[in-house]
Amino acid sequence: MIARLTANERDEALAALVGWAPVKDRDAMTRTFMFADFKEAFAFMTRVALAAEKMDHHPEWSNIYKTVTITLSTHEANGLTRRDIDLAKIIDGFV
Amino acid sequence: MIARLTANERDEALAALVGWAPVKDRDAMTRTFMFADFKEAFAFMTRVALAAEKMDHHPEWSNIYKTVTITLSTHEANGLTRRDIDLAKIIDGFV
Numbered sequence: 001m002i003a004r005l006t007a008n009e010r011d012e013a014l015a016a017l018v019g020w021a022p023v024k025d026r027d028a029m030t031r032t033f034m035f036a037d038f039k040e041a042f043a044f045m046t047r048v049a050l051a052a053e054k055m056d057h058h059p060e061w062s063n064i065y066k067t068v069t070i071t072l073s074t075h076e077a078n079g080l081t082r083r084d085i086d087l088a089k090i091i092d093g094f095v
Numbered sequence: 096m097i098a099r100l101t102a103n104e105r106d107e108a109l110a111a112l113v114g115w116a117p118v119k120d121r122d123a124m125t126r127t128f129m130f131a132d133f134k135e136a137f138a139f140m141t142r143v144a145l146a147a148e149k150m151d152h153h154p155e156w157s158n159i160y161k162t163v164t165i166t167l168s169t170h171e172a173n174g175l176t177r178r179d180i181d182l183a184k185i186i187d188g189f190v
Contacts, residue, residue: 039148045140049133052133058160059158060158060159061157061158062155
């Protein structure tokens, strides 16, 4: 069982990430990514999907044409954990 | 400029599709697909993405683990058009 980040750990982790914001009324974080077009957006999604599957930790996400919105949280911990921070860093490396 | 379906055309088209429901307060339709796991869900999304790009008509969609929710509407017509029905039929062919 993976532990939720403490409030301090969470604040520190969010401060170290660029573009990720806390989600209202939920222990989760979200970031919206804009691309040139759908092809670029889906290419990014494919890279994220492969990384997520590899770490067995999956995003909640949506796509409309060139916009991708990703929300991260850890289901089994019911909140943000180290896994979300690690996945966010990997995702940020793709843009 | 592609024309919105008339109310009759829309009702007929929706009646001929399985699993697609009108969206509340919007001229759009939505269907939720469930798969065995994330790999299956994303494999489906990849097929949909390629088909959408080919017809230059893109879905609004979201994914959480093994669930994919797709909403179709035509931006430039501000509502459902023949393109949405065509894309829905292609998508349904993937499941």
